[in-house]
Amino acid sequence: MADAVEPILVVGSVALDTVHTPSETASDVLGGGASYFCLAGAMFAPIRLVAVVGEDFPPAHRALLQSRGVDLTGLEVRNGKTFRWTARYSGVRLEERETLDTQLNVFADFHPVLPPASRSSRVVFLSNIQPELQLEVIDQVEQASFVACDTIKLWLDTARSGLEQVFKRVDCVLVNDEEAVQFTGQRFLPAAARAILSYGPRMVIIKRGENGSLLFTADRVFLAPAHPLETVRDPTGAGDAFAGGLLGAVARAGHDGEDILRRGMLYGSVLGSLAVEDFSVRRIMQADRGEIEARLSTLVDMISLDGSRAT
């Protein structure tokens, strides 16, 4: 990776996940939104992680993040246990999720404190932690030019006003389609997107899983197809991996022009598709730039109006 590529700061959760599917179980695997983001984004740009883990966080997980050059200066290790999350997926394509257990552990008292070098970060991803913590990060990155936030249904229900503050102060909001409808009370996505844009962000990305993702800017809409999947082994982390691809493209380009955002949406789809093909971050770790570019070509061809194959 060229030294010139803008580093990306990510703040979010690092967890130990236990995931059940109808046929398999993975126990205490590396999870948490920030972990997926780190390893997806590291395919494109240097990553700085700010998060917290307990003393039980396995050295192998730490080594895995370091193997991709993730800067762990901001990874606090506290007395106590790492955040643990247990869930079960079901349904024909594992589209139903039930959270069986959440143990916040050291994450319960987490307040992100950015290492001095990270405070000058220009590209920032706020993974789906509490809106109050997202605001604490925003207060610390005064030179940021592209701040994106993700959220989850829980904060729509319990921290709406905090979320509204976050939306006012970021450049890009990522939500899924159900969350967008719930948050805005608008049944149709264009109206829901406009309602979120009215808080202040320059763009809203509405994620629809296997149905692709929509990028709404002030006066344009882009549809990024999902990569045509042949299998899903563990849906966890697709959204954060998507964000890693998108912000990776922005960091690599050094700007967020519409052309970069649209291509970045496709990189997001590619990384999201990799995330779900195996448990934890395994499949992302297996991919190289060649495979990523090959999947990108498939997506480009899926939206090409050229009768002759573009790639």
Next chain:
Amino acid sequence: MADAVEPILVVGSVALDTVHTPSETASDVLGGGASYFCLAGAMFAPIRLVAVVGEDFPPAHRALLQSRGVDLTGLEVRNGKTFRWTARYSGVRLEERETLDTQLNVFADFHPVLPPASRSSRVVFLSNIQPELQLEVIDQVEQASFVACDTIKLWLDTARSGLEQVFKRVDCVLVNDEEAVQFTGQRFLPAAARAILSYGPRMVIIKRGENGSLLFTADRVFLAPAHPLETVRDPTGAGDAFAGGLLGAVARAGHDGEDILRRGMLYGSVLGSLAVEDFSVRRIMQADRGEIEARLSTLVDMISLDGSRAT
């Protein structure tokens, strides 16, 4: 319309629909797959209709079809009543449908007999009637170069072997995503599409409503976005209107090259989006070519990788 444009033959149902939504009811309005197809397709090419109605079929409905130049030579009028269908839509975006009543009436004994001129049709649409009737049409159009068929869940359950025969003998199969999964037993759409292609059609189109439509050919996939909707008043007929746009583009071009198919998918999305904005065919009747081209431009921009607005 230029005389040179290939006429399209459509065989299917013409019905009187009664449609309930949570806030409105439309009674005895023009319905049936073939009606939607006729009026969507007539924006692009001359249409020949083969169907049956009863003596009660309102002259105003007949006049409406004629006003768009639809050739009604093949519209048989039988003693008895026209096919009637009653349904209720519900859900946030009217995505749930319950059929309340179906009276086949004269349709029960329908066997399509093509007028002599229609037997030379080269572009043919078999709307979602019984597979046996679709096969009867195929037997009568020996010069056809592009035959597309639609189907419904009922025939997957009750007429599977007939449907397999149809799939063997058409160029293009249109199904929705649930039907594709159900018919093939494949959970993921690429595998489901391959399974349908293995019967013999050159292409499969999987419709996903507001999530757009996928065109699978031997070695490529195209994603046509759904037009971003601001409202849905009556979802009836979207699939047949889609087919009208697609086959209209093929007829107009005089061939089914990949470039025409891809653009035709977008015209299909445009006509489908119009169909749902009002009851029956009202909204399609209101649209002119200018509005259709404007919606097409929106869709083209939704899948453009060009940072500057394409349109």
